[in-house]
Amino acid sequence: MPPVTRADVEAAALRIALHVRRTPLLAADLGGRTVCLKLEHLQVTGSFKARGATNAVLRLDRRPAAVVAASGGNHALGVAHAAAVVGATATVVVPESVPDEKARRLAAAGATVVRHGGEYAEAEAHARHLAEQMAAPFLHPFADPDVIAGQGTVGLEIAADAPECDAVLVAVGGGGLIAGIGTALEGGPRVVGVEPEGAPTLAAALEAGAPTEVPVHSVTASALGARSTAPLNLAIAQRTVDRVVLVTDEAVLAARDLLWEECRIAVEPAGAVGLAALLEGAVEAAAPCVVLCGANSEWVPR
Amino acid sequence: MPPVTRADVEAAALRIALHVRRTPLLAADLGGRTVCLKLEHLQVTGSFKARGATNAVLRLDRRPAAVVAASGGNHALGVAHAAAVVGATATVVVPESVPDEKARRLAAAGATVVRHGGEYAEAEAHARHLAEQMAAPFLHPFADPDVIAGQGTVGLEIAADAPECDAVLVAVGGGGLIAGIGTALEGGPRVVGVEPEGAPTLAAALEAGAPTEVPVHSVTASALGARSTAPLNLAIAQRTVDRVVLVTDEAVLAARDLLWEECRIAVEPAGAVGLAALLEGAVEAAAPCVVLCGANSEWVPR
Secondary structure (H helix, E strand, C coil): CCCCCHHHHHHHHHHHCCCCCCCCEEEEEECCEEEEEECHHHCHHHECHHHHHHHHHHCCCCCCCEEEEECCCHHHHHHHHHHHHHCCEEEEEECCCCCHHHHHHHHHCCCEEEECCCCHHHHHHHHHHHHHHHCCCEECCCCCHHHHHHHHHHHHHHHHHCCCCCEEEEECCCCHHHHHHHHHHCCCCEEEEEEECCCCHHHHHHHHCCCCCCCCCCCCHHHHCCCCCCHHHHHHHHHHCCEEEEECHHHHHHHHHHHHHHHCCCCCHHHHHHHHHHHCCCCCCCCEEEECCECCCCEEEC | CCCCCHHHHHHHHHHHCCCCCCCCEEEEEECCEEEEEECHHHCHHHECHHHHHHHHHHCCCCCCCEEEEECCCHHHHHHHHHHHHHCCEEEEEECCCCCHHHHHHHHHCCCEEEECCCCHHHHHHHHHHHHHHHCCCEECCCCCHHHHHHHHHHHHHHHHHCCCCCEEEEECCCCHHHHHHHHHHCCCCEEEEEEECCCCHHHHHHHHCCCCCCCCCCCCHHHHCCCCCCHHHHHHHHHHCCEEEEECHHHHHHHHHHHHHHHCCCCCHHHHHHHHHHHCCCCCCCCEEEECCECCCCEEEC
16 A cells, blocks of 8 residues: 555645635646646645644644744645634744745744754754754655545546646656656546756656755755755655656746736746746646646735 | 616626636634625726726727727726727826836736826726827716626626625726616615715716716825716616715725735725724624725735
């Protein structure tokens, strides 16, 4: 039996239904073809991370007084939301490089924000230390079956709302979202991972056959900046992911700008990674669906 | 028989289906209540105006070589889109005060943009003159049964996708959208008009029993700045609109900012007018639906 099953994802969907949004699809002509957009950037907290975090918190053996997480920002926002659902406090460790907008939203969500280290790996080490001191559960952003099952609910909604879809394009950071969607859609549409050239975490792991450290330099780093995936996520990806394609930061920003110009959709750079692959012609599909996974950057009206 | 019937709206829906987007709904908790948002700001051209303009152009007796319109900006964008559908040129007259973003998008859409006069009424007079010179059809932004039928397709989609809805909140400029939605939903959920205090066009007409000139001073003026409605729109509103409520510019901007903060939805001020009324407690409803009708202002990522 795999570590996360479709039944786990279906159970997660019921568990979190009252606490997250069911996000809609939009069909639009972009770059000369019809694309189905999963508007997951409209999710509560501004990214899909609320799904996995909420499922994980609701799956804990006992209702916690406090939870701890490390994150580039989006998972921390999801954990702050999940903590509020059960009346717990959230302590989140983020790298010093956390974008201002993510830090601001974390504070607004009532989380205790600790800045530590230059990137995610250092933040995680410190968060695990804090969790031990506080005797509080540490919620990993991706290497957790309950988090993966929660993220997979995005896939169930795509299957229900776009049954004609033959390929789903998913941005990959640590591999939680794609492992969940892959599990949810196994035997259905192809699941294609998309990574920035400057953060090819899953591509490197698939090639090496094991989680591999990669250097991270990308405009998407605060969301997709995990240096390495985990054995759990890799194993699921090996079974359920068709392939991983890489895109440049320039293509990502062009896709972000096109979403605004043509659809009035405002995402963070990581939210446009899947569309970038499609616009670059890197994925052949008759009815592609692109997951717009996050919108936690600052946009200002003029 | 009324000047626009539900059958006219249903026919419009079929006529324009291949040329506009079917926009989705999003249910979200806002201001302590669940609100159904009609994401019409994701429509092609950035507002609902593409619907009415496309229906009107496709209903012309013969395929035109050129069409002419006057507009604060959004109807002009809709007409540029509709003209492209039939391979015609679009000449659009906008007030000198047109926001830069609307002018930029009109030029990008291939329209010939003529700036004339200080507000809509002057632009319209000049556009009618140009249309006569060019022997081209003039497409009125709201006082046209085919435009109203096209805008009404928003209402059909709400009825299909949110059958539980008991009140639909619609921003009112000249009265095209609300006349269309009122026609589509007659006998169904209440249709409530919402106007800025600084542009109470329909409220004044309903009170006087006839189209009435009002002064216009509002942050929404480029979208809702018609000084007067027309007899056609007033007659439909008298029959199908429950009532009209007024909101301040401050409430409109607060609603716009809340949509961004809580939902990562970026609209122009006029697009937030309906939500402002709900947040201000001006409308009682168990299952309200708010039409987010436009997003043609500039938002910039930082």
